[in-house]
Amino acid sequence: MDPAATQPPSRPADPASLPGLEAGTRVRIVEVGARDGLQIEREILPPASKIALIRGLADAGLRCIEATSFVSPRWVPQLADAEEVLRAVADLGERGVELPVLVPNERGLERALAAGARSIEVFTSATESFAMRNWNRDLAGVLAMAAPVAAAARADGLPVRGYLSMCWGDPWEGPTEPARVAGIAAELLAMGCDSVSLGDTIGVATAGGVHRLLGAVTDAGIGLEQVGLHFHDTYGQAVSNVQAGLLAGVRTFDSSAGGMGGCPYAESATGNLATEDLVWFLEGVGIDTGVDLPALARVSAEMAGQLGRPAPSAVARALAPHGSTVR
Amino acid sequence: MDPAATQPPSRPADPASLPGLEAGTRVRIVEVGARDGLQIEREILPPASKIALIRGLADAGLRCIEATSFVSPRWVPQLADAEEVLRAVADLGERGVELPVLVPNERGLERALAAGARSIEVFTSATESFAMRNWNRDLAGVLAMAAPVAAAARADGLPVRGYLSMCWGDPWEGPTEPARVAGIAAELLAMGCDSVSLGDTIGVATAGGVHRLLGAVTDAGIGLEQVGLHFHDTYGQAVSNVQAGLLAGVRTFDSSAGGMGGCPYAESATGNLATEDLVWFLEGVGIDTGVDLPALARVSAEMAGQLGRPAPSAVARALAPHGSTVR
Numbered sequence: 001m002d003p004a005a006t007q008p009p010s011r012p013a014d015p016a017s018l019p020g021l022e023a024g025t026r027v028r029i030v031e032v033g034a035r036d037g038l039q040i041e042r043e044i045l046p047p048a049s050k051i052a053l054i055r056g057l058a059d060a061g062l063r064c065i066e067a068t069s070f071v072s073p074r075w076v077p078q079l080a081d082a083e084e085v086l087r088a089v090a091d092l093g094e095r096g097v098e099l100p101v102l103v104p105n106e107r108g109l110e111r112a113l114a115a116g117a118r119s120i121e122v123f124t125s126a127t128e129s130f131a132m133r134n135w136n137r138d139l140a141g142v143l144a145m146a147a148p149v150a151a152a153a154r155a156d157g158l159p160v161r162g163y164l165s166m167c168w169g170d171p172w173e174g175p176t177e178p179a180r181v182a183g184i185a186a187e188l189l190a191m192g193c194d195s196v197s198l199g200d201t202i203g204v205a206t207a208g209g210v211h212r213l214l215g216a217v218t219d220a221g222i223g224l225e226q227v228g229l230h231f232h233d234t235y236g237q238a239v240s241n242v243q244a245g246l247l248a249g250v251r252t253f254d255s256s257a258g259g260m261g262g263c264p265y266a267e268s269a270t271g272n273l274a275t276e277d278l279v280w281f282l283e284g285v286g287i288d289t290g291v292d293l294p295a296l297a298r299v300s301a302e303m304a305g306q307l308g309r310p311a312p313s314a315v316a317r318a319l320a321p322h323g324s325t326v327r
Numbered sequence: 328m329d330p331a332a333t334q335p336p337s338r339p340a341d342p343a344s345l346p347g348l349e350a351g352t353r354v355r356i357v358e359v360g361a362r363d364g365l366q367i368e369r370e371i372l373p374p375a376s377k378i379a380l381i382r383g384l385a386d387a388g389l390r391c392i393e394a395t396s397f398v399s400p401r402w403v404p405q406l407a408d409a410e411e412v413l414r415a416v417a418d419l420g421e422r423g424v425e426l427p428v429l430v431p432n433e434r435g436l437e438r439a440l441a442a443g444a445r446s447i448e449v450f451t452s453a454t455e456s457f458a459m460r461n462w463n464r465d466l467a468g469v470l471a472m473a474a475p476v477a478a479a480a481r482a483d484g485l486p487v488r489g490y491l492s493m494c495w496g497d498p499w500e501g502p503t504e505p506a507r508v509a510g511i512a513a514e515l516l517a518m519g520c521d522s523v524s525l526g527d528t529i530g531v532a533t534a535g536g537v538h539r540l541l542g543a544v545t546d547a548g549i550g551l552e553q554v555g556l557h558f559h560d561t562y563g564q565a566v567s568n569v570q571a572g573l574l575a576g577v578r579t580f581d582s583s584a585g586g587m588g589g590c591p592y593a594e595s596a597t598g599n600l601a602t603e604d605l606v607w608f609l610e611g612v613g614i615d616t617g618v619d620l621p622a623l624a625r626v627s628a629e630m631a632g633q634l635g636r637p638a639p640s641a642v643a644r645a646l647a648p649h650g651s652t653v654r
Contacts, residue, residue, distance in 0.1 A: 009531060012562075014495075014502035016535030018571070168341075175341035203645075204336060206611025207570050208343030235339075236560075236604035236641030237611065240567040243534050244345070277563035284533025284564065314563030318530075 010294045010319055012284035020247060027287050028064060028252040030197070030228060031057050031275055033303070034085075035066040035102055037260030039076050041307060047081040049306055051088045054099075056299035057257060058092045061291040062275070065092075066121070067099040070108035083115040090116050100161060109149045113156070120153040122146035123163045124188065126181045129172035130165055130201070143187060150192035159195075162188030163230070167198040167213060168205040175204075178216035185227070186220050195226045197254055200241070203234025207244035214248045228252035231273045233259060233312070238273035239281050246285075253278055258300030258311030274313030276300065294319055337621045337646055339611035347574060354614050355391060355579040357524070357555060358384050358602055360630070361412075362393040362429055364587030366403050368634060374408040376633055378415045381426075383626035384584060385419045388618040389602070392419075393448070394426040397435035410442040417443050427488060436476045440483070447480040449473035450490045451515065453508045456499035457492055457528075470514060477519035486522075489515030490557070494525040494540060495532040502531075505543035512554070513547050522553045524581055527568070530561025534571035541575045555579035558600045560586060560639070565600035566608050573612075580605055585627030585638030601640030603627065621646055 017023070034054050038045065050068070057065050067089060073080030086101060093099050093116075100119035103109045112120065124142050125131040131139040146162070153160045164184055169175045185196045198213065205213075210229070217227060229245045229252070231238035242253055259274035279291045297319040304311040311317070344350070361381050365372065377395070384392050394416060400407035413428060420426050420443075427446040430436045439447065451469050452458040458466040473489070480487045491511055496502045512523045525540065532540075537556070544554060556572045556579070558565035569580055586601035606618045624646040631638040638644070 009496075009501075012533050012536075013531065014536060015533070016539040018535050019538055019574075021535075169336075174336075204340065206339050206342070206608055208345050208348075208612040209339075209341060211346055212343040233641060234645050235607045236566055236601065237608060239563055240570045240608060243567045243570055247346075274563070280562045281533060281564060281567060285535040314560060318561050 012280060015284055015286040017286045018243070018247065021285060025287055026251065027246070027282055027289065028228075029062060029275065029278065029289060029291070030064045030066065030100070030252060030254045031062040031257060032066045032230075032254050032272060033057070033257040033260045033275070035069050035079065037256040037272060039069060039078050040262055041078055043307075044078055045306065047084045047088070050081070050085045053257075053299065053303055054085070054089045054092070056302070057296070058095075058097050060296040060299055061289070062296075063096065063290065064098040064100065067101055069102035069104075070112040070117075071102065071104045083111065086112075086115045086117060093118055098159075100159075102163075103149050103153070105145050106148050106152070109152055117158070119159050119161075120149065121161045121163060122149050122188070122193065123165070124184065125165045126176050126184055127166045127170045127173050130170050134165075139184070143184070143191070146188070147191040150188070154192035160193045161228070162193035162196045163199060164188070164196055165199045165201045168200045168209055169202060171202060178213045179220070181213060182216040182220035182222065185217060185222055189222065189226060195228060195252070196222075197228040197230045197252075199230040200232055203232035203237070205231060205241050206237050207240050210241050210244035211248055214245065214250065224249040225251065228254055230254035232262075232271065233273055239277050242273070242278060242281060257296060258304055258316045259313040260300075260303065260307075260311070271312055274300075274311070274316060276313045276315035276319070280315045339607060342611055342613040344613045345570070345574065348612060352614055353578065354573070354609055354616065355555075356389060356602065356605065356616060356618070357391045357393065357427070357579060357581045358389040358584060359393045359557075359581050359599060360384070360584040360587045360602070362396050362406065364583040364599060366396060366405050367589055368405055370634075371405055372633065374411045374415070377408070377412045380584075380626065380630055381412070381416045381419070383629070384623070385422075385424050387623040387626055388616070389623075390423065390617065391425040391427065394428050396429035396431075397439040397444075398429065398431045410438065413439075413442045413444060420445055425486075427486075429490075430476050430480070432472050433475050433479070436479055444485070446486050446488075447476065448488045448490060449476050449515070449520065450492070451511065452492045453503050453511055454493045454497045454500050457497050461492075466511070470511070470518070473515070474518040477515070481519035481521075487520045488555070489520035489523045490526060491515070491523055492526045492528045495527045495536055496529060498529060505540045506547070508540060509543040509547035509549065512544060512549055516549065516553060522555060522579070523549075524555040524557045524579075526557040527559055530559035530564070532558060532568050533564050534567050537568050537571035538575055541572065541577065551576040552578065555581055557581035559589075559598065560600055566604050569600070569605060569608060584623060585631055585643045586640040587627075587630065587634075587638070598639055601627075601638070601643060603640045603642035603646070607642045
């Protein structure tokens with residue numbers, strides 16, 4: 001058999017739109033591998049690795065790359081180099097790449113602004129249990145911590161995004177009430193966020209639940225242009241959930257190169273939706289993402305090599321060079 | 328942290344239907360692991376392993392289990408024990424489990440009927456290239472081989488299913504023309520098949536392409552109640568493609584326990600859609616499958632152990648016992 005013929009295609013060969021999807025639909029991908037993906041890694045990577053990762057992602061065509069987090073290094077030692085990393089990629093910002101950074105509190109915002117941050121994220125929870133376990137305070141306390149950050153960044157004219165974790169369920173409380181998620185999302189927007197990212201932190205969402213939550217969000221008066229979706233692939237549903245979100249009208253999706261990252265609270269959970277798998281889906285339904293998939297798969301393979309394990313992305317595996325050690 | 332709380336849920340906790348999906352929708356799952364999944368394995372499993380697999384699948388609630396293939400043992404040595412396996416699970420047939428078997432030609436049909444087969448499958452291709460490589464004859468020749476099998480089985484009152492491979496693309500010809508697939512599907516129905524299974528053998532379908540092909544099938548006068556879909560997860564799109572098929576009106580989906588199987592013509596391709604991931608999706612959108620997911624995941628883990636590698640199913644991994652060697 002001709003080996004060349006058995007090489008899998010490197011992008012969907014024959015795109016076809018979905019019923020109900022407008023021609024010319026644009027989607028924004030928020031690449032979260034360098035922050036959300038790396039932060040759970042125990043082995044501390046050198047700043048040069050993170051800088052190379054962010055540059056590689058930008059070179060592969062990604063235009064919104066979460067760069068780092070200005071949390072206390074005591075909480076997340078992996079990202080203690082936030083200033084160094086952000087400064088080293090500042091030129092990408094000048095080339096039109098948005099580089100949001102996560103900021104937990106006012107001290108973090110000072111550090112972020114001093115390091116040149118031009119896009120801010122705050123992080124909250126849809127459940128009391130996760131709030132207590134992640135921040136050791138109740139949800140009101142978490143929101144009170146985020147509010148001055150959002151207000152100050154907004155006053156500085158910076159875009160501010162509010163992350164909401166555990167939007168479909170959490171490991172302690174089970175399913176999350178959609179109206180509750182919508183209410184907290186509305187609070188985030190009221191305190192100064194421009195947009196919210198609804199996170200399925202443990203990967204329990206399925207397509208019907210995506211429609212249901214987005215219905216509750218719309219009922220709360222939130223426009224879907226302010227909403228992003230952040231799925232985990234724990235149960236293999238992430239791409240299907242993106243389809244549901246896209247059909248419901250969402251145009252922003254978070255993903256992580258190679259599927260890096262996971263949920264520290266669900267031991268066997270696999271990671272974030274892989275950017276490669278998301279791009280494959282979007283290109284397949286005729287949405288031009290501007291992402292060079294083989295280039296992105298190389299970036300993921302390089303990082304997987306550094307982390308010592310294969311990237312969980314199906315597309316990254318399919319596109320890996322034959323004989324690669326990270327297949 | 329309470330370890331019990333971090334155990335992932337074993338089924339979707341909070342089902343929600345999809346817009347446009349009728350209440351009470353039923354779906355038929357055709358479990359293909361014991362035939363389609365195993366046939367590419369080089370190491371020959373003993374009949375007892377296959378019998379235990381089929382029994383385990385039935386005990387987990389699957390009601391249509393592809394049991395074996397009556398191809399020549401020279402072509403597929405793995406399934407040389409077809410008679411023994413089928414006879415050993417015949418009691419399941421009496422308990423309402425359908426046990427289709429693949430039959431390539433009239434000699435195979437004689438063997439299948441002598442062994443007690445009550446449900447027959449014939450296998451064809453949507454492309455000339457795959458026909459030539461898999462059967463060393465052109466597509467007309469492949470259809471001519473299947474036709475007397477379908478007619479004879481139909482005359483005996485047995486259900487006959489026609490498999491069509493490479494329906495969205497093949498490694499040599501690229502994308503497959505939807506009208507061509509629909510035309511061959513119509514030929515299969517005309518020759519005596521009750522239903523057809525449209526296979527994405529190399530996993531290149533995306534959701535829009537599923538709608539497009541089903542549109543062509545409908546345009547050819549084929550009712551979707553006669554159509555099943557058979558996806559591979561090479562690019563992580565299989566569950567999303569099921570969603571598209573379900574929304575378009577298809578009610579039969581093929582899948583393989585643990586995602587066993589693959590395509591021998593695409594070296595880095597991952598396997599069939601995992602039954603666990605399919606069931607998770609269906610239960611998530613409120614469709615009762617009757618499948619006991621933890622029981623199914625145990626069956627897949629047992630087989631993965633015998634095959635010496637982890638099951639590619641996300642759900643199977645998530646549900647694997649902690650410390651399991653096949654995670």
